Amino acid sequence: MSILKGKKVVIIGDRDGIPGPAIQACVESAGGEVVFASTECFV
Amino acid sequence: MNSVIKGSGYCLSYTPGLMLHNGSTITTERVVNPDGEFLKEMGKHVRSYEDCVAYWPNQVYIGNADPEELRKVEFPYYDKKFENASRYGKFGEIMPEAEFLLLAQSCDCFEVFYLEKGFVEAHKKELAADPVITEAILNRVTAGSELSEIETLVSNGEAEGLYYENKLVGCVKRAHDIDVNLSAEVMLENLMNKASSVLAILHSLKNAGISPDDVEYVIDCSEEACGDVNQRGGGNFAKAAAEIAGLNNATGSDSRGFCAGPSHAMIEAAALVKAGAFRTVVVIGGGCVPKLGMNGKDHVKKGLPMLEDCLGAFAVIVSENDGKSAEINLDILGRHTVGTGAAPQNVIGSLVADPLERAGLTVNDVDKFSPEMQNADITKPAGAGDVPMANYKMIAALAVKKGWLQKSELASFSEEHGLVGYAPTQGHIPSGVPYVGFAKENIEAGKMNRVMIIGKGSLFLGRMTNLFDGVSFIIQKNTAENEQGAVSEDEVRKLIAKAMKDFAASILDKEAEA
Numbered sequence: 001m002s003i004l005k006g007k008k009v010v011i012i013g014d015r016d017g018i019p020g021p022a023i024q025a026c027v028e029s030a031g032g033e034v035v036f037a038s039t040e041c042f043v
Numbered sequence: 044m045n046s047v048i049k050g051s052g053y054c055l056s057y058t059p060g061l062m063l064h065n066g067s068t069i070t071t072e073r074v075v076n077p078d079g080e081f082l083k084e085m086g087k088h089v090r091s092y093e094d095c096v097a098y099w100p101n102q103v104y105i106g107n108a109d110p111e112e113l114r115k116v117e118f119p120y121y122d123k124k125f126e127n128a129s130r131y132g133k134f135g136e137i138m139p140e141a142e143f144l145l146l147a148q149s150c151d152c153f154e155v156f157y158l159e160k161g162f163v164e165a166h167k168k169e170l171a172a173d174p175v176i177t178e179a180i181l182n183r184v185t186a187g188s189e190l191s192e193i194e195t196l197v198s199n200g201e202a203e204g205l206y207y208e209n210k211l212v213g214c215v216k217r218a219h220d221i222d223v224n225l226s227a228e229v230m231l232e233n234l235m236n237k238a239s240s241v242l243a244i245l246h247s248l249k250n251a252g253i254s255p256d257d258v259e260y261v262i263d264c265s266e267e268a269c270g271d272v273n274q275r276g277g278g279n280f281a282k283a284a285a286e287i288a289g290l291n292n293a294t295g296s297d298s299r300g301f302c303a304g305p306s307h308a309m310i311e312a313a314a315l316v317k318a319g320a321f322r323t324v325v326v327i328g329g330g331c332v333p334k335l336g337m338n339g340k341d342h343v344k345k346g347l348p349m350l351e352d353c354l355g356a357f358a359v360i361v362s363e364n365d366g367k368s369a370e371i372n373l374d375i376l377g378r379h380t381v382g383t384g385a386a387p388q389n390v391i392g393s394l395v396a397d398p399l400e401r402a403g404l405t406v407n408d409v410d411k412f413s414p415e416m417q418n419a420d421i422t423k424p425a426g427a428g429d430v431p432m433a434n435y436k437m438i439a440a441l442a443v444k445k446g447w448l449q450k451s452e453l454a455s456f457s458e459e460h461g462l463v464g465y466a467p468t469q470g471h472i473p474s475g476v477p478y479v480g481f482a483k484e485n486i487e488a489g490k491m492n493r494v495m496i497i498g499k500g501s502l503f504l505g506r507m508t509n510l511f512d513g514v515s516f517i518i519q520k521n522t523a524e525n526e527q528g529a530v531s532e533d534e535v536r537k538l539i540a541k542a543m544k545d546f547a548a549s550i551l552d553k554e555a556e557a
Contacts, residue, residue, distance in 0.1 A: 013385075014433075015499065015501050015511055016415060016430050016433045016434060016499070017387075017428075017433055018387055019385040019386075019387065019390070019511065020385070021384070021385035021386075021509075022385050022386045022387055025386070038503075039385070039501075039503060039509070039511065040501075041302075041501035041503075041504060042422070042425075042426075042427035042428075042430075043302075043415065043417050043422060043427055043430055043468050043470075043473070
């Protein structure tokens, strides 16, 4: 999990996959800094 | 008693002219990259009407093959042909472009839709030959205008041109000089949406075998908005389409929720009928012009035909329980609430697992799940993957977590309880509802007991909330007979009264004996 520690992270989630806020929660728990997170619709 | 699915209509309108001139990917490209390769090349990637009709997913959409038959077709689909493909199917049709433009003209109530005289003359008979097109609709098609008048309106920026086989054949004029809500672009989008809805309504009436006069309410769940500067989403597409379709006894309203709109509207329709407010309600969703050619850049880059060349539309008729049709069970509703959150297990839990658990069921009790039914032939080349499959993987994973499935059953779940996508990428059109027609048939034929329809909507696109949304409902075998077999409240009263009478009589007898 340390691969994200101290890193700045940009998140683009997928409505029909893993939404942005869910990825954000994981990244933050792994010590990453989320600079942008959103969920997009690809259809 | 639960309300039932009485019939449904599923239609496609082949509109490559609209795709090449009005699709949002193309209009955006004209602004940001006017000299780019895509705009130069796209014309070479338009498939013929015959190829569009012979396209497997389209034949499934109008009901000429079950989605299970599509599963057996080798992927990709665009280079395979459906043998003996037909314009008409049991649920609807694939209308050619010229006829559709005439139908759209018949939907114009404000003299903004112009077609050239010769074009109308050449194609009116073709539209008249369509078995669902009424005399009243044909009478609304005007004789047409001079081409010079249309050219002037387009060249001075008052109208959006309409093109057939790359020639200007008509235009849609703005409905106000300065109000952007009534601009030519908006009027064009809304009239095309309305026309495609009308076509689906007419097919749904035929499929259900009911009269237009039987319909009492219409709910439109498209993603367009009509109104003016003071009420830009005032509506009402439902009543506007009902008027042209000849539903003289109907009123209606619009329901919105992005792609989740159809599932919300179906639940609303079922509730209105079950409550006794209206006996027959039609849920309609019309086509979306901006989404034509939406993934076209990727299709062209990969040498494929531009597969998003059709406006999609559907209409589902919900009515009072007739004792035999498949019914909507309002006791098993899935709902993604404000507090549900975005974690995938919460999302799928709220839409699938929670409602089933409340009813004492598991995923194994549902024969088929119909979530987002986008055709992977369109989405995969564009990098969006296989959307139905992504949904089945999430449902199966949650089912394993719940102990309803073994890990080893993960792979087979999508085949046994899922479907392959076959619907056009028209936003709300592929969202759950494409399978309602097949679900009704399979349930009534005794092949299935329950089907879950799942709708999801990307509310965040409207920039009012970061939330997304979703609802689900179950279509099941008719249970009216069981309900009739049960003891009614009236009968219970009679039984109690009789028991009390007997008891009183026995006391009197005992007193007399004493």
